[in-house]
Amino acid sequence: MVEWKETHLSDVLADKGYIRGPFGSALKRGEMKEDGIPVYEQQHAIYNTRKFRYYIDEKKLDEMKRFQVRKDDLIISCSGTVGKVSIIRDDDPKGIISQALLLLRVDTNKILPLYLKYFFSSRNGYNTIVSRSSGSVQVNIAKRNVIEHISFRLPQIGTQRKIVEILSSIDEKIEENERINNNLEQQAQAIFANEFLSLDTLPEGWKQASLIDIADYLNGLAMQKYRPTADEIGIPVLKIRELDEKAKEQGISGRTMRDVRSRMKNELEYQVNEKQENSIRLKE
Numbered sequence: 001m002v003e004w005k006e007t008h009l010s011d012v013l014a015d016k017g018y019i020r021g022p023f024g025s026a027l028k029r030g031e032m033k034e035d036g037i038p039v040y041e042q043q044h045a046i047y048n049t050r051k052f053r054y055y056i057d058e059k060k061l062d063e064m065k066r067f068q069v070r071k072d073d074l075i076i077s078c079s080g081t082v083g084k085v086s087i088i089r090d091d092d093p094k095g096i097i098s099q100a101l102l103l104l105r106v107d108t109n110k111i112l113p114l115y116l117k118y119f120f121s122s123r124n125g126y127n128t129i130v131s132r133s134s135g136s137v138q139v140n141i142a143k144r145n146v147i148e149h150i151s152f153r154l155p156q157i158g159t160q161r162k163i164v165e166i167l168s169s170i171d172e173k174i175e176e177n178e179r180i181n182n183n184l185e186q187q188a189q190a191i192f193a194n195e196f197l198s199l200d201t202l203p204e205g206w207k208q209a210s211l212i213d214i215a216d217y218l219n220g221l222a223m224q225k226y227r228p229t230a231d232e233i234g235i236p237v238l239k240i241r242e243l244d245e246k247a248k249e250q251g252i253s254g255r256t257m258r259d260v261r262s263r264m265k266n267e268l269e270y271q272v273n274e275k276q277e278n279s280i281r282l283k284e
Helices: 042-046 058-063 113-121 123-131 144-148 157-197 240-249 254-283
Strands: 004-008 013-020 037-040 074-077 085-087 101-106 151-155
């Protein structure tokens, strides 16, 4: 019979295995370099990507050794989009975490890092972190004593290994499908741009339209007050942050995204005002 036991996070962490990112004053933007040793940010935990924006030199790394990542460390997003987790892999570069990340380092004699990663990636594990977060405007991860008190069921190492092997094989298939889908998406975008965006004149039966003519414009809700409790199944919320991060992955700058949003907003406001004015003229 498999033996499972109720365990707190603090019971499976290594010595000094709870590391919150450095204060802003310890890692200033002016100290960043164009190349060198990368700084892991929230996006690396949220999207499990390894595209870096900021770097430091060896001298700064020596000052901040406490925040340096190691293989099998878990990094967790701490501000805004909280509770997203990624694991440091063999081929990940050495680097340090930013202020917006929490680093967890486990005692591998008690728990497999991937097992803990899968727990926090599950709905129950994710909601456990989110439900304990605080902040009405900017959501922040809970304090250390709250996070370390998170409990979960833990089997013996042998059973953990079997679970991790099964889930890892599924992850590999998902990643392969994502690579295939991304390739197909790039091909589709190239075909669309080549065949349709470069047209000098509109084909017969086509017409040019504004967004206001084909879509409804709705403002989103502030969702911080509706965070799920630990035993609820949360519903994903899409925010501007997610759109911006996805754009960065595709090589679109933040300035371009802001310009696009601004132009869309201005165009929609113009079209709405124009329709209102036309409606008034008709009534007159």
